[in-house]
Amino acid sequence: MWKGSLGLIALSSLLASGAAVAQEKIKVGVTATLEGTYTVLGEDGIRGFQTALNTYGKKVGGKELEFVIASTDATPDSAVRAVRKLIEQDKVQILLSPLSGDEGIAVKNFAKTHPELTFINAASGAQETTYVDPAPNFFRYNMDGAQWQVGLGKYAYETKGYKKIATIGEDYSFVYTQVFGLVLDFCAAGGQVTTRQWVPLGTKDFASVIAALPDDVDAIYLGLGGADAVNFLNQYQQAGGKAHLMGGSILVDQTILSAKGSAKNALIGTIAASGQADTWEDPGWQKFVKAYQDSFPPEKRFPSPSLLATNYYGSTMALILGLRQVNGDLSNNQAQFKEALAKLELDAPNGKIKLDSNRQAIGTNFVTEVVDDGKGALFSKVVKVIPNVNQTLGYDQAVFAKIGLPSRTVPECKKY
Amino acid sequence: MHVDGVACALFWVCAPVGASPRRPRGSEVADVTRFIERHPAWALLAILAIASLLWLIFAIWPPGLEEAFGRKKVFLNAVFNGITLGGLYFLVASGFTLIFGLMRNVNLAHGSLYLFGGYVGYAISTWTGSWILSFIVAFIAVALVGVVLQIAVFRRMEGQELRQTMVTIGLSIVFADLMLSAFGGDFYQIQTPRWLIGPLELPLATAVKSSGEPVYLQYPIVRLVIFAASVVIGVAMWLGLNRTRIGMIIRAGVDDRDILAATGVRVQLVFVLVFALGAGLAGFAGVVGGTFQSISYGEDTRFLLASLVVVIVGGMGSIPGAALGALIIGLAEQLGSVYIPTYAIAVTFLIMVLVLALRPQGLLAR
Numbered sequence: 001m002w003k004g005s006l007g008l009i010a011l012s013s014l015l016a017s018g019a020a021v022a023q024e025k026i027k028v029g030v031t032a033t034l035e036g037t038y039t040v041l042g043e044d045g046i047r048g049f050q051t052a053l054n055t056y057g058k059k060v061g062g063k064e065l066e067f068v069i070a071s072t073d074a075t076p077d078s079a080v081r082a083v084r085k086l087i088e089q090d091k092v093q094i095l096l097s098p099l100s101g102d103e104g105i106a107v108k109n110f111a112k113t114h115p116e117l118t119f120i121n122a123a124s125g126a127q128e129t130t131y132v133d134p135a136p137n138f139f140r141y142n143m144d145g146a147q148w149q150v151g152l153g154k155y156a157y158e159t160k161g162y163k164k165i166a167t168i169g170e171d172y173s174f175v176y177t178q179v180f181g182l183v184l185d186f187c188a189a190g191g192q193v194t195t196r197q198w199v200p201l202g203t204k205d206f207a208s209v210i211a212a213l214p215d216d217v218d219a220i221y222l223g224l225g226g227a228d229a230v231n232f233l234n235q236y237q238q239a240g241g242k243a244h245l246m247g248g249s250i251l252v253d254q255t256i257l258s259a260k261g262s263a264k265n266a267l268i269g270t271i272a273a274s275g276q277a278d279t280w281e282d283p284g285w286q287k288f289v290k291a292y293q294d295s296f297p298p299e300k301r302f303p304s305p306s307l308l309a310t311n312y313y314g315s316t317m318a319l320i321l322g323l324r325q326v327n328g329d330l331s332n333n334q335a336q337f338k339e340a341l342a343k344l345e346l347d348a349p350n351g352k353i354k355l356d357s358n359r360q361a362i363g364t365n366f367v368t369e370v371v372d373d374g375k376g377a378l379f380s381k382v383v384k385v386i387p388n389v390n391q392t393l394g395y396d397q398a399v400f401a402k403i404g405l406p407s408r409t410v411p412e413c414k415k416y
Numbered sequence: 417m418h419v420d421g422v423a424c425a426l427f428w429v430c431a432p433v434g435a436s437p438r439r440p441r442g443s444e445v446a447d448v449t450r451f452i453e454r455h456p457a458w459a460l461l462a463i464l465a466i467a468s469l470l471w472l473i474f475a476i477w478p479p480g481l482e483e484a485f486g487r488k489k490v491f492l493n494a495v496f497n498g499i500t501l502g503g504l505y506f507l508v509a510s511g512f513t514l515i516f517g518l519m520r521n522v523n524l525a526h527g528s529l530y531l532f533g534g535y536v537g538y539a540i541s542t543w544t545g546s547w548i549l550s551f552i553v554a555f556i557a558v559a560l561v562g563v564v565l566q567i568a569v570f571r572r573m574e575g576q577e578l579r580q581t582m583v584t585i586g587l588s589i590v591f592a593d594l595m596l597s598a599f600g601g602d603f604y605q606i607q608t609p610r611w612l613i614g615p616l617e618l619p620l621a622t623a624v625k626s627s628g629e630p631v632y633l634q635y636p637i638v639r640l641v642i643f644a645a646s647v648v649i650g651v652a653m654w655l656g657l658n659r660t661r662i663g664m665i666i667r668a669g670v671d672d673r674d675i676l677a678a679t680g681v682r683v684q685l686v687f688v689l690v691f692a693l694g695a696g697l698a699g700f701a702g703v704v705g706g707t708f709q710s711i712s713y714g715e716d717t718r719f720l721l722a723s724l725v726v727v728i729v730g731g732m733g734s735i736p737g738a739a740l741g742a743l744i745i746g747l748a749e750q751l752g753s754v755y756i757p758t759y760a761i762a763v764t765f766l767i768m769v770l771v772l773a774l775r776p777q778g779l780l781a782r
Contacts (some may be wrong), residue, residue: 035601035713035714039601039602039603039712039713040602040603043601171757171758197757198758199757200760200761203753204709204718205497205709205753207493207497207500207501207636207639208493208494208497208750208753208754209753210493211489211490211493211497211754212486212487212490212493212754227710227712230603230605231603231710234605234708234710235636235708235709237613238608238613238615238636238638238708239634239635239636240614240634240636260605261605262607
């Protein structure tokens with residue numbers, strides 16, 4: 001996997017160093033978490049990006065698109081460093097960045113210092129990025145963590161009969177946003193959230209955290225991803241854990257469902273919600289899955305694209321379609337391009353996407369359940385499809401503003 | 417060989433061969449009495465601390481305490497996890513400190529050896545399906561790497577500490593990138609054998625049901641087994657160092673290499689042996705780490721850092737120091753992650769800063 005992305009990096013740097021420019025080029029910088037806890041997520045994001053290039057091509061209006069990939073490790077400073085390097089050294093004009101929540105907030109703030117450039121969010125999902133003081137040149141074509149949880153709480157309470165749950169999540173903005181969405185939904189339905197535990201991103205030893213999980217709840221919600229989720233599930237199995245589980249968007253995802261070992265089997269039957277579902281029958285989705293599968297040999301990809309691949313695909317698609325609309329014209333500080341992006345309506349694999357006035361996606365959400373396909377492979381099965389989910393989750397602007405911003409303790413568990 | 421009783425015997429460096437005149441057996445009992453006579457307040461505090469800890473572990477907690485401090489199950493688990501995690505840290509740090517103790521060589525590629533061991537263990541366990549075999553092969557493979565390192569690198573720059581340190585930093589970067597290209601940035605977990613999956617009921621009551629029936633602590637078997645293994649290894653290392661001829665030679669080498677060489681011992685051979693043992697232990701620890709956590713790119717620096725903190729707290733070059741340091745750091749990490757999760761990361765470094773400020777040579781250094 002790494003070799004593939006390394007090859008791409010090498011290739012793009014080779015292209016970048018080519019001195020003789022035969023035709024005009026548009027330089028695009030891409031960042032992904034190719035290091036640290038979210039390595040696997042970053043790698044699959046890049047796969048989604050490559051799938052989009054295979055589908056839409058790299059030429060717009062006679063101009064060649066040229067990509068430079070930089071690696072980050074999910075920390076905000078690594079993202080800003082990568083973006084700064086892409087702008088200052090590689091002289092990119094458009095950025096496709098970043099992957100993770102805290103990175104998104106930092107890159108959004110950084111985007112304000114370069115108003116002439118265009119930033120297209122690759123996959124990050126913290127609410128604050130586009131909700132608080134948004135940058136006019138930052139566009140997000142994926143939903144945020146709270147939007148991705150819409151429908152889960154109600155389904156858990158009404159259909160599964162979970163009345164009391166506890167949450168455990170990584171201690172940063174994206175998971176705050178996910179728990180925010182979950183708690184609003186679950187508590188509005190009448191449920192009760194007893195405790196919310198937070199662990200640092202990159203935790204290896206979950207044994208004590210597992211021991212501290214309450215016994216008197218109907219289900220435990222896991223807001224974990226990447227290596228943290230694999231470590232947690234492994235140690236959860238070793239500790240003999242048997243509670244019902246609920247999952248965040250990057251827990252019930254091929255990055256975890258196709259991990260090696262048997263610990264992931266604890267996830268069978270887990271309900272979750274996300275911006276995609278593996279087994280959705282929509283022809284657009286199926287076409288994307290096939291394009292993804294055809295782009296890489298089976299051992300170098302997941303059986304089905306992860307949420308990250310889908311997000312990178314959508315962002316790259318928006319980039320290319322936006323550029324096509326202006327015929328690759330980036331003059332006048334990219335004004336026409338930005339205007340085209342703001343108006344763009346994407347027919348993305350995971351449903352229709354359009355942007356609101358903060359340049360934040362309004363899209364489709366999926367409630368899912370993990371199933372075994374009979375051959376030992378796990379997939380997320382669609383339970384419910386919810387179209388047109390906006391950033392205020394259907395709440396009135398004023399009411400939504402009163403709830404507060406996602407944090408360790410916000411929102412309170414009550415009806416708003 | 418003399419035996420200085422239990423306490424001092426564990427602390428093998430406190431009575432090295434030929435360094436100090438032999439003391440009569442039971443002298444540490446006298447030490448303890450002397451300590452109590454000199455610092456009665458501190459002694460009282462220590463006794464109280466130990467007694468309250470024992471009470472916290474064995475007694476059923478009154479409801480008031482549970483309210484203020486959380487459930488006993490959580491506390492007990494955190495303590496056990498701290499001790500077992502300490503076992504893993506000890507395995508890594510003991511090799512590190514052993515090499516340093518004898519050769520005065522700070523091997524900053526030690527983390528790479530750990531990671532390499534983990535990868536070898538993973539490859540073997542997926543290939544053969546045998547968990548035990550993965551330990552043996554990882555130990556031997558990494559020990560061989562250690563031998564090559566000692567012969568090809570360290571022997572060429574003996575006594576030049578700064579140069580060795582720089583070279584090992586360089587090597588660790590090269591190793592990290594080589595392993596990255598071979599194994600990728602993915603996470604690997606070594607499969608726990610079936611008989612080790614699941615919890616074991618320990619005879620420690622955590623609560624009493626309303627029917628009067630006690631609820632016992634459930635604890636993952638695999639962690640207990642791994643902890644037992646690290647204790648066995650620790651004891652074996654102590655026995656090897658204190659009861660065998662080769663151990664005596666190593667201890668003599670720690671004190672004075674030149675005189676030892678002058679007595680006709682082939683010091684270079686001893687160095688190779690110790691390096692192989694230290695490296696092999698790191699490889700062994702890699703398999704342990706891959707079993708109850710996971711191994712991936714970046715774990716090398718994490719464990720190098722952990723072993724540095726452990727030996728700085730415990731005292732450079734001291735095996736019992738490594739054991740004590742590993743226990744303190746493991747407990748601090750786990751209790752911290754439960755009771756002060758936000759600041760848990762800072763706790764270990766705070767301990768290191770305190771030790772460096774108050775006792776810069778480490779808690780159990782000579």
